[in-house]
Amino acid sequence: xxxxxxxxxxxxxxxxxxxxxxxxxxxxxxxxxxxxxxxxxxxxxxxxxxxxxxxxxxxxxxxxxxxxxxxxxxxxxxxxxxxxxxxxxxxxxxxxxxxxxxxxxxxxxxxxxxxxxxxxxxxxxxxxxxxxxxxxxxxxxxxxxxxxxxxxxxxxxxxxxxxxxxxxxxxxxxxxxxxxxxxxxxxxxxxxxxxxxxxxxxxxxxxxxxxxxxxxxxxxxxxxxxxxxxxxxxxxxxxxxxxxxxxxxxxxxxxxxxxxxxxxxxxxxxxxxxxxxxxxxxxxxxxxxxxxxxxxxxxxxxxxxxxxxxxxxxxxxxxxxxxxxxxxxxxxxxxxxxxxxxxxxxxxxxxxxxxxxxxxxxxxxxxxxxxxxxxxxxxxxxxxxxxxxxxxxxxxxxxxxxxxxxxxxxxxxxxxxxxxxxxxxxxxxxxxxxxxxxxxxxxxxxxxxxxxxxxxxxxxxxxxxxxxxxxxxxxxxxxxxxxxxxxxxxxxxxxxxxxxxxxxxxxxxxxxxxxxxxxxxx
Numbered sequence: 001x002x003x004x005x006x007x008x009x010x011x012x013x014x015x016x017x018x019x020x021x022x023x024x025x026x027x028x029x030x031x032x033x034x035x036x037x038x039x040x041x042x043x044x045x046x047x048x049x050x051x052x053x054x055x056x057x058x059x060x061x062x063x064x065x066x067x068x069x070x071x072x073x074x075x076x077x078x079x080x081x082x083x084x085x086x087x088x089x090x091x092x093x094x095x096x097x098x099x100x101x102x103x104x105x106x107x108x109x110x111x112x113x114x115x116x117x118x119x120x121x122x123x124x125x126x127x128x129x130x131x132x133x134x135x136x137x138x139x140x141x142x143x144x145x146x147x148x149x150x151x152x153x154x155x156x157x158x159x160x161x162x163x164x165x166x167x168x169x170x171x172x173x174x175x176x177x178x179x180x181x182x183x184x185x186x187x188x189x190x191x192x193x194x195x196x197x198x199x200x201x202x203x204x205x206x207x208x209x210x211x212x213x214x215x216x217x218x219x220x221x222x223x224x225x226x227x228x229x230x231x232x233x234x235x236x237x238x239x240x241x242x243x244x245x246x247x248x249x250x251x252x253x254x255x256x257x258x259x260x261x262x263x264x265x266x267x268x269x270x271x272x273x274x275x276x277x278x279x280x281x282x283x284x285x286x287x288x289x290x291x292x293x294x295x296x297x298x299x300x301x302x303x304x305x306x307x308x309x310x311x312x313x314x315x316x317x318x319x320x321x322x323x324x325x326x327x328x329x330x331x332x333x334x335x336x337x338x339x340x341x342x343x344x345x346x347x348x349x350x351x352x353x354x355x356x357x358x359x360x361x362x363x364x365x366x367x368x369x370x371x372x373x374x375x376x377x378x379x380x381x382x383x384x385x386x387x388x389x390x391x392x393x394x395x396x397x398x399x400x401x402x403x404x405x406x407x408x409x410x411x412x413x414x415x416x417x418x419x420x421x422x423x424x425x426x427x428x429x430x431x432x433x434x435x436x437x438x439x440x441x442x443x444x445x446x447x448x449x450x451x452x453x454x455x456x457x458x459x460x461x462x463x464x465x466x467x468x469x470x471x472x473x474x475x476x477x478x479x480x481x482x483x484x485x486x487x488x489x490x491x492x493x494x495x496x497x498x499x500x501x502x503x504x505x506x507x508x509x510x511x512x513x514x515x516x517x518x519x520x521x522x
Contacts, residue, residue, distance in 0.1 A: 006222040007215045010190055012053045013074055013083060015061070019186050019214060020178035021050055027173065028054070029070035032061050037068075038171040040143050040152040042128075044159040045175025048213030052092075055124045055153040056082055059090045062151065063118035078118055089115040090122045095130040104131070104138040111142060111150050121150045128154040129161035136163050143169045177212025186214065187221055191232075196225055198232040201246070204305065205237045239275060249288040250312055256353070257319050259360055264353050268346070278345045279336070286332045292317045293325040324359055331355050355469070411483060415442045415451060418482050425478045433471040436462035440491065450490040451479065463491045 012018050015025050031037055041058075043051040060072035060079045072079050081087040093103070107123065115121045125131075131139070143152060143166065154170060156162055184207045191198050198206075198221075206224070210217025220241075228236045238245045248271055255263035271281050294300055295317035300310050317325075335352030339345035415422070419442065427434035439462040443454040455463045466472060472489065479487045 005219070006190065006194075006225075007218040010218060012050065012057065014072060015057055015070065018050050018054055018057070020182045021054065021175055024054065024173045024175065028058050028061070032068045032070045035068070037062075037151065039146045039150065040154065040170040042159070042162070042167060042170035042172045043153060043155040043175060044172060045157070046177055046213060047157055048210070048215030048217075049175040049178055050214065051155040051175055052124065052126055055122075055155060056090070058153065059087075059120075059122040059124070059151075062120045062122060063087070063089060063115075068119065087118070089118040089120065090124065092124045092126065094127065095125050096127045099130045099132055099135060101132065101134040101138050104135045108138065108142050112147055114149055119149070122153065123150065124153045124155065126155045127157070128166075129156045129158040133163075136166055140165055140169070178214050179212075180207055183207045183210055183212075183214055183217050187217060190218065191221065194225065196228075196230055196232060198224075199234050202232050202234040202237045205234065205241070208305075209241060241280070246309065249284060250316065252285065253288065253292070253316050256356055257316070257360060259357055261354070261357060264357070265350060268350060268353070272346065278349060279339060282332065282336045282339060282345075282349050286329065286336060289325060289329050289332065292320060293322075293329060296320065296322050296325055327359050328356050331359075411485060411487075412442060412445050412451075414483055415479065422475075422478055422482055425482070426475055429474045429478070430471055432465065433474050436466040436471065437475055440466070443492070443494070446490065448490075450488045453489055453491050454494045455491065457493055457495050460493050463493055467491055 015029055018025050043055060045051055057072070060067075060074065060082050061070060062068050063078045063082065064072035065076040065078060066073055074080075074083070078087065082090050085092070091107075093107070111121065111123070146152065152170070154162075154166070159167070159172075184203060187198075187203060187207065191203075206220050207217055209220055224232050224236060224240060227240055234245065248267055252264060252267050255267060268281065272278060291300075291303055291305070291313050294303060295310070295313040300313065303310065303313075320328075331352050335348050339348045342348050423434060423438060426437055437453070439459050440453040440455045443452045446452050453466070466475065466489075476487060476489055479489070
């Protein structure tokens with residue numbers, strides 16, 4: 001006898017076995033009890049939450065020899081045939097491969113004939129959102145006025161793609177992701193019945209990977225049973241999935257908090273050497289910092305993890321501020337997005353972690369105190385009664401702020417004459433920074449001593465890109481190196497094009513070729 005996969009072997013066969021969809025089960029059972037059957041149902045929800053299984057059980061309840069009954073026997077000929085997919089009166093249609101108008105026309109022709117061996121003809125149309133617009137139109141009239149012996153069950157993972165005219169003719173039932181604990185209990189029972197044992201941490205990771213889908217969790221467990229012997233360990237799950245294990249994630253955060261660059265890079269190296277996917281490592285780190293964020297705001301009750309891990313999270317979250325956690329998540333999320341378009345995803349992740357280290361290095365309380373004290377003094381002086389000394393000192397400071405730095409014109413001329421050299425040096429360090437800087441031009445040195453780089457209206461994207469931390473820092477370092485003077489930049493958008501030179505003209509095809517080292521195909 002050929003092997004039957006676990007998710008098929010353990011598919012729910014009656015209403016009592018359905019996991020995590022209690023309200024829907026009660027609705028269907030009560031409809032059968034009270035003979036208030038709708039002619040069409042729309043089952044909506046994520047994959048692996050029991051839509052097709054419940055449709056078959058519902059068909060059993062309608063066509064069981066004891067029925068219609070809310071508790072089908074599962075042993076009569078009708079129940080057995082429905083279970084095995086052999087019933088002539090329960091027709092399952094895969095809309096993904098039978099999505100045309102011809103298939104629906106054939107359905108309309110056959111539906112008018114009465115069932116051969118049962119009380120009802122039940123049509124289960126899976127992935128109904130895949131039907132074409134013409135097929136939906138052909139189905140519309142049948143759904144509106146079906147024969148008394150016909151019941152439709154439409155299942156979909158994308159209800160937003162089902163026309164409103166179809167939805168309005170169905171009784172809609174929304175399936176939810178199955179709770180973590182319910183999947184865990186079901187997998188424990190299944191593993192024991194199959195003669196396997198599994199460590200608690202390994203089971204937690206399997207359930208977490210299932211992400212609310214019972215079928216995904218059981219499929220992974222099936223794979224682990226083929227991969228392992230009778231005892232499934234956490235290391236086996238980590239090796240099979242290629243994900244970062246919990247211990248590595250906690251160690252990584254500790255290294256980041258301690259600003260231990262070598263340890264951070266070493267942990268990434270160890271994870272890669274252990275066969276873990278760099279994209280999955282990045283995803284695991286993001287998920288871990290999300291848990292820390294939730295711990296900071298006091299929402300750990302929504303996390304599907306053990307109490308021991310929650311306590312560890314609280315210890316780590318006590319060392320981070322909310323602003324730090326949010327900034328870290330933004331950096332890592334951007335890195336994960338960039339990794340999809342880069343050949344060297346590991347480098348992108350490592351650079352992102354270096355940016356995270358900078359966040360921990362720039363939040364010292366002493367620095368914040370230095371910033372806040374002058375503001376407090378200014379506020380006190382503003383509210384104070386007139387005093388000769390208090391009036392004279394701000395006047396002197398004000399004059400110093402407004403006066404432009406000495407030799408600002410000379411510095412501006414030097415920057416303009418060296419602009420091509422500046423562009424080339426930026427290009428060597430950051431292609432994105434070069435592309436954005438190329439669309440701007442040095443306009444002036446303002447009263448604060450900053451170099452103002454101007455962009456035309458419509459080129460705000462390049463302004464925003466250049467103001468990002470890595471790009472801005474690179475440009476400032478290059479300009480400071482060439483002029484010999486520490487220089488900060490400020491970006492503006494202006495329509496005063498008469499003050500600007502060729503730097504703000506549209507980029508030609510030849511220039512784009514030069515920027516990216518490419519060639520014109522057509």
